[in-house]
Every structure is written in C-alpha cells, then in structure tokens.
Amino acid sequence: MDKPSPPLQIRIRPYNAGDLDTLVLLWRLSREASLPRDFLKRTLHTLTEDHAYLKKAKERSNSTVFVAETLPSSAHGPRIAGFIAVSPKPPTTPKANNCPPSPTSIHSSAASNGAPTYFLLIHFLYVHPDYFWRGVGSSLLAHLLLSQTIREVFSIQQSLPTPHKVHVNCSLYTLQINKAARSFYEGKGFKLVAMGVSPPPENEPDCFFSKGVEVDLGVQGPAALREAKPDTPADVLAELIFMGTGTSSQVPNTHCLTHTPVWCRVCFEATCFEVRDSSTGTLLARGTSTPGHTPTAAKGMLSGNEYFATIMGQWTQKSATTELPETSPIMENPGLLSAGDTVPDISSLTASSLASTPIPTASPSPPPRSLAAPQRLPVRPVVVWNRNRRRNTGCVITYRPVKGGPRKNLLIDCGKSFYEASLDIFNRHRIRTIDALLLTHGHADAMFGLDDLRQFTIGPPGYRVQDHVDVYCNTETMQVIESAFPYLVDKTKATGGGDVSSLKFHVLDEAKPHQYQPVLIDGCVEVEPFEVEHGLISPITPYMSLGFRIGKNRELVYVSDVSKFPDEAIERCFGCGVLVLDALKDDPHPSHFSVSQAIECALRIRPTKLCLLVGWSHFKTHDEINDVLSAHPGLRAAGITVRAAYDGEKVEL
Incomplete structure (x- = not known):
C-alpha cells in the first residue's frame, strides 16, 4: 500500500x-x-x-x-x-559444542x-x-x-x-x-x-x-x-517489471516471417496481440502484425491466417485468467473507443485488412453529447502482446526511499529495443522516471538504448522529466560507451543541436579493475556487483559480464548474460529471494546458459521464492518452456519454482 x-x-x-x-x-x-x-x-x-x-x-x-x-x-x-x-x-x-544444531x-x-x-x-x-x-x-x-x-x-x-x-x-x-x-x-x-x-x-x-x-x-x-x-x-524494494526477456536478435525474427519455405511458429505467435480495456480487461479486438502472405505449410503447420485463428482462441482462453495490465494514464481526449462501440471481428486479420479496418480514432474536437443522452464510460485501450514476444532482456525495479512514500525506478540495461519497450511497459505500468541505470556489460543488447534516454532529460525546466540519469557500469563497459557514444560522455562532441541524453556515469571498479564494492543507490537500495563469464574474448580470455545482488536481504539476484557462474558468486547469491537467470535454449551455447545449465545453477543457488529465466531465443513457445520446467523432477524435489519470464511481467519483491 x-x-x-x-x-x-x-x-x-x-x-x-x-x-x-x-x-x-x-x-x-x-x-x-x-x-x-x-x-x-x-x-x-x-x-x-x-x-x-x-x-x-x-x-x-x-x-x-x-x-x-x-x-x-x-x-x-x-x-x-x-x-x-x-x-x-x-x-x-x-547441544554440546561439537554437535551441530538441527x-x-x-x-x-x-x-x-x-x-x-x-x-x-x-x-x-x-x-x-x-x-x-x-x-x-x-x-x-x-x-x-x-x-x-x-x-x-x-x-x-x-x-x-x-x-x-x-x-x-x-x-x-x-x-x-x-x-x-x-x-x-x-x-x-x-x-x-x-x-x-x-x-x-x-x-x-x-x-x-x-x-x-x-x-x-x-x-x-x-x-x-x-x-x-x-x-x-x-525492505524498500517493491516490484520487478520485465522490459524484455529475449536475446540480442529478439523475437519475432524478421527472417522467420519473410522466409516462406520455413515457417516459425514461435515468431508468428509473437506477432499476435489483443486490444483490451485497461480498466476492465474487456476484449476489444484481436490482431497480428505479420504480413498477410500465406507461407508454404511446413512440418504440418497451418498457413498464416488459419494458424492465427487457431492459436488466438487458445490464447484468449488462457489470458482470461492472467493478470491484466495496470490502468494507463487517461489521455487528453479519452474517447478512442467507448463502451458499446462496435468492434469488428478481426480473428483472421491480415496486413491489408488491418489497414482498412474502421476502428474509431480520437478526433481533434469530438462532437458534444446531448445532456439527455446516456453517458458512455471512456475505454482506455491497451495492446497486450503474446507472451512469445521477446525484446532485449532488461527490467525495472521499483523502490521507495521512504517506506510508504512515492515510488522510484531502477533500470537494468537499455538495449536496442529499449525505446519500443518503454512505449509499452512504461505506459502500462505508469513508470515516469529513470532514477538510476545499471549496465551489465557493453554489448548492443544491453546499452545501445542509451541515446534514447534523451526523452527523459532534454527540454527546459518544467518540461523535462528529470535533469539527468545516473548510470552505473564497469570499466570495460565505460570504454565501449566512450567509443560508441562519445557525445554522451563529452557533450562538446555532440552535433546537430546538442540535444542528447544527460547522463552521469559511475564506474563501479574505478579504484581497481574487476574489484567491486557494494553501492547504495538513492541512499536506500543496496547493490552488490559481481562478475560472471559471458563467452570468450580469446581462446583463453573470458569476457566478463556483471550480475547484481540487490537488497539488504538479497531480495533479488539478477544475472542476464552468463556462460559460467563462478563458485564464489554462487555462495554469495545462495538463498536469495528472486533469481533472474540467463537461459538461451536447450542446446549448449558458448556465451549463454542452456536451459539445463540454468536449472543446475538454480538448484545450487536455491532461491527461496522464485527463479525466472530470461534471454530466450525462438526455439520454443512460452507455454512449452514452462511445461518442461514445471515437470522437472529435480526442481520438484527441491521445492524450487522455475519458470520463463515474459515481457511486461510484474513480480512482487
């Protein structure tokens, strides 16, 4: 509350x-x-x-x-x-001193x-x-x-x-x-x-x-x-909200939607969406953003529109029992759709029909309604994407510096899809500010959205959201930022008017490379960085990515990119509350955990509440992954809940 x-x-x-x-x-x-x-x-x-x-x-x-x-x-x-x-x-x-307590x-x-x-x-x-x-x-x-x-x-x-x-x-x-x-x-x-x-x-x-x-x-x-x-x-930590749960290539993959000889079921499902009233959850429309071509049926799959009509019925039945998005802020003109408006049946929607579908839109000056006419409640539509849509992995952690006070937001990573994700997730969960940003490493899927932070920091006082964003990263990531975005580090190098993100950088291992001390964000959120391997730079030199242990009681451990989890880090994370862990696919990969490796790591860390897996490719649907995880005998015997996260998911901390 x-x-x-x-x-x-x-x-x-x-x-x-x-x-x-x-x-x-x-x-x-x-x-x-x-x-x-x-x-x-x-x-x-x-x-x-x-x-x-x-x-x-x-x-x-x-x-x-x-x-x-x-x-x-x-x-x-x-x-x-x-x-x-x-x-x-x-x-x-x-008991005697030589007898350990039970x-x-x-x-x-x-x-x-x-x-x-x-x-x-x-x-x-x-x-x-x-x-x-x-x-x-x-x-x-x-x-x-x-x-x-x-x-x-x-x-x-x-x-x-x-x-x-x-x-x-x-x-x-x-x-x-x-x-x-x-x-x-x-x-x-x-x-x-x-x-x-x-x-x-x-x-x-x-x-x-x-x-x-x-x-x-x-x-x-x-x-x-x-x-x-x-x-x-x-503790002050409140919620964990996922901005993305996919790998660098994201899902859907353009190749899978345009290469007609091969039909990717996961990527097609990732293009499906529902339009719902964010206040009541009422279904207003269904659709798919995929082109209207009919791919060659392969491996027994249905063609595009037939398959869409089939899976949407299953998805609607499941989503009726899931948590709906929070109410979005009401718009200047709330009359996009009104209760009672006729919404066309678009269960077999194609790209061409989507363009011609007469969904009502807001007019600059809506006609006045008669006082005698019954007033219809405004509908605030929100797009709910299928859970197979997977942007670059990242999340927002909400916290309260003063217990019972206003909520603030800690962002972890802002990759290539950050702008698109912020349009969806920030609006849906009513996130206004970015009070701090943690970067796990210097790859594109973790930090190429830094330039898009300008939307929070530019403009005159009273217009801009905030003066700057505090960014925390290690020395290697800072070097990548200086090379890729020199104007974000030194504004004198900015061209084109100089309207760039205002960022304040904090190098976590500035005193001694690869040596980290806990940091206190906003005077209340304890963050302890640690290193994990994320592939190799050379045959004998590993590339190191950061994981974070967050909260004074280890409420959250976040490790989004890992191929090897050092034993020392396992010990420091043991018994955490919520564990967020990398899992690319079933097969081994040189830079990421496979599903079996992620399960093995979860069994060693033993989170007390939940383990959420992120960084997915398009090898299985969200439901197929969770079916496998829920039936895993080792996890069931240990009493550990492990499941796949999805974009926009909110988890209580």
Whole structure:
C-alpha cells in the first residue's frame, strides 16, 4: 500500500468457544486475500468443512489461542481483527559444542550459556484483510513473547529460581506461494531454515521458518491492551517489471516471417496481440502484425491466417485468467473507443485488412453529447502482446526511499529495443522516471538504448522529466560507451543541436579493475556487483559480464548474460529471494546458459521464492518452456519454482 494506515487500538485476550465461527470466516477471508486464485480454486472447501478442520486442528495440537480485538471505542467497535494459535514443546538444554544444531533446534547465545530452551510452534497467525499492515500481526507476535504468556503456555510456576532468562525458539510453516506471509515473517527476523512439501491432504510446497529470542521471566511485560504500530514492508524494494526477456536478435525474427519455405511458429505467435480495456480487461479486438502472405505449410503447420485463428482462441482462453495490465494514464481526449462501440471481428486479420479496418480514432474536437443522452464510460485501450514476444532482456525495479512514500525506478540495461519497450511497459505500468541505470556489460543488447534516454532529460525546466540519469557500469563497459557514444560522455562532441541524453556515469571498479564494492543507490537500495563469464574474448580470455545482488536481504539476484557462474558468486547469491537467470535454449551455447545449465545453477543457488529465466531465443513457445520446467523432477524435489519470464511481467519483491 502507498501510505501507512493509522494506528489501530486493540486488545489481546484468550480465545473462548464463542469465537470459533468468527475465526473460521476470518481465516477464509485472509487466505482469499493472500493466496493466488488458482491455488484457492484447487483447494476450495465449504464453510462447514473449514469449520470442522479448524476445530479439529485446535484439539489435535492442544494449542493455545489468542485473539486480537478492536476496542469498543474504535471506529468499528469491538471486532476480531486477527488470531494466533501456538502449541508448546518440552524444554531442552543446548547441544554440546561439537554437535551441530538441527534445522528444528536453532539456539542463540543465551541457550549456549545454559539457559533452558522452550519451543513454540505457531500453527495459525491470520489477520482480517481490513486490518492488513495495521500492526495486528506484529502485536500478536509480541504478545506471544511476553513473560506472562510464556508462563501460561508452558505452565511455568510463578516462583522460578534463577536464572530467570530462558531461550524461546519460535517456528512455523507457511506455503511457498504465500508471499505476503513470507515477507512478514522475514521482516520480523524469522530465518528460512528449510523448504519442503506439506503433509497430506494438502501436499503443497512449504517453508519452515524459525527465530530464537531471549525472554526474562522475572520481568513483567506491558499490558495486553496496547496501541499497535503500523507495519511496513521488510525492505524498500517493491516490484520487478520485465522490459524484455529475449536475446540480442529478439523475437519475432524478421527472417522467420519473410522466409516462406520455413515457417516459425514461435515468431508468428509473437506477432499476435489483443486490444483490451485497461480498466476492465474487456476484449476489444484481436490482431497480428505479420504480413498477410500465406507461407508454404511446413512440418504440418497451418498457413498464416488459419494458424492465427487457431492459436488466438487458445490464447484468449488462457489470458482470461492472467493478470491484466495496470490502468494507463487517461489521455487528453479519452474517447478512442467507448463502451458499446462496435468492434469488428478481426480473428483472421491480415496486413491489408488491418489497414482498412474502421476502428474509431480520437478526433481533434469530438462532437458534444446531448445532456439527455446516456453517458458512455471512456475505454482506455491497451495492446497486450503474446507472451512469445521477446525484446532485449532488461527490467525495472521499483523502490521507495521512504517506506510508504512515492515510488522510484531502477533500470537494468537499455538495449536496442529499449525505446519500443518503454512505449509499452512504461505506459502500462505508469513508470515516469529513470532514477538510476545499471549496465551489465557493453554489448548492443544491453546499452545501445542509451541515446534514447534523451526523452527523459532534454527540454527546459518544467518540461523535462528529470535533469539527468545516473548510470552505473564497469570499466570495460565505460570504454565501449566512450567509443560508441562519445557525445554522451563529452557533450562538446555532440552535433546537430546538442540535444542528447544527460547522463552521469559511475564506474563501479574505478579504484581497481574487476574489484567491486557494494553501492547504495538513492541512499536506500543496496547493490552488490559481481562478475560472471559471458563467452570468450580469446581462446583463453573470458569476457566478463556483471550480475547484481540487490537488497539488504538479497531480495533479488539478477544475472542476464552468463556462460559460467563462478563458485564464489554462487555462495554469495545462495538463498536469495528472486533469481533472474540467463537461459538461451536447450542446446549448449558458448556465451549463454542452456536451459539445463540454468536449472543446475538454480538448484545450487536455491532461491527461496522464485527463479525466472530470461534471454530466450525462438526455439520454443512460452507455454512449452514452462511445461518442461514445471515437470522437472529435480526442481520438484527441491521445492524450487522455475519458470520463463515474459515481457511486461510484474513480480512482487
């Protein structure tokens, strides 16, 4: 959320039998607001079944339940805002120093000093969606660790001999797909210990978190009546948005669309698009940008228009369940199309028919509408390209220097397709500024869009978007820029009026080549560069490209061009949140990972949330790639989600 909600006055009290119906409904609402729709469809149960499950779970675990309730004096009156259910395990003493702790027995220094350890397993912690990020979950966790709560849960006598301090190990399981819960617990200091699969009947990939704290049972904690402080996300990173996911040659490939003896299915699908209302997702039109020629049928493929009509029906059915683009900014004249306008059926569209299709366009001075006539809502159309369209790989990372404040944007790479991608992605996701740019290497597909940054920096004050763009790169990339774009480095070399991009360069290894120190962008985003091999300059000299470890908790690792990932870099990236990794095609390549190499690397790095593969050629469709990845036995056994990214995809960080 953009702004923190105001503090919420709550009290925390023990559970009573009359709360069960309310807790069941709260549990359902919280899950519906936090978990993906496809998962909810697969695991949908009736209210009666959920009631029986929750009641049985409490009895089976012999858990203690605490309820967070708003105060009678609050705007909502007394209302249950959340609950937590825990069960104790017997106290233990620390293991000997020569015995490494197991994943379920992590001890702090307090435990090693002889203090007894008590284990708490959190079975449930749910908050009503109306009170998300209002401090309810934090207050329930804090209440759990009060001295009087520990005494109550473990039935510890009041007259406790010294030492009064005990070590409490809190642990819990949560689903891997529950991003909100994982972010919350990581922000509260819980560490990811293991990943696995939940027991039947659920059988879903899950995560095991643990946190050790010291509690002084001789000190009485604050009263259960408290003011909860608003929660904020664990870090300033917000979203990852892909500008492109293809190799240098991009997809579609012109050769595949014009060389009639050979018909490339992937490249043809990449020319297909839908026009949708960006506010409602309503389908307005379908089309293809491919020429209207009919290629020679090859390998059993349909001819162009027949094949288009076939795949568009499949794609429309799939896209109906996928996330639609965000609302685009409304135009000066919003009347491009209006609800109720007749949209022609162009399911067999060709280049010639596209030129003559009477789609309404905005007129300079639209005729006034009668006040008595019903007003039609404006439609803001947006083109949604097929997921096989693959521009040069690059992305935007959104972040907030002030938690709850305005969003800023960090761009990684701006290759040959940057201008085209910015027209689509920046408008669709309402990106206005480029507050910093990281360059991975000096190849055309990573930095030949530098000249197009002029659209952000030229013009008088009040007109231009920003004064300059900060660009971060290594020494070798800087040398390429100085050679290819001398006028961007030294404006005295500019000709033709001198309206060029205003860039401020920062060389990451300026002090010593190939030696990198972490940098802090905008005073808040931690970026740690590291080198990976990206092919060879000579038979014995590798060409080095940069990868980036981003975020104070390694929320993101980005490696878009790699043929060899050094072991030292693997160790530094281990256990990151989201991993973005190069994967060109099935076959080996001298400069890029193959799919099998990318999978092997993901298994070594073990991202805790997701691995997204980029840099694709046109060897398979997006769906075919994901079918192979989802069925990979090694990934399934490790509980690691790996899939192909697509242009315009937005991933929560």
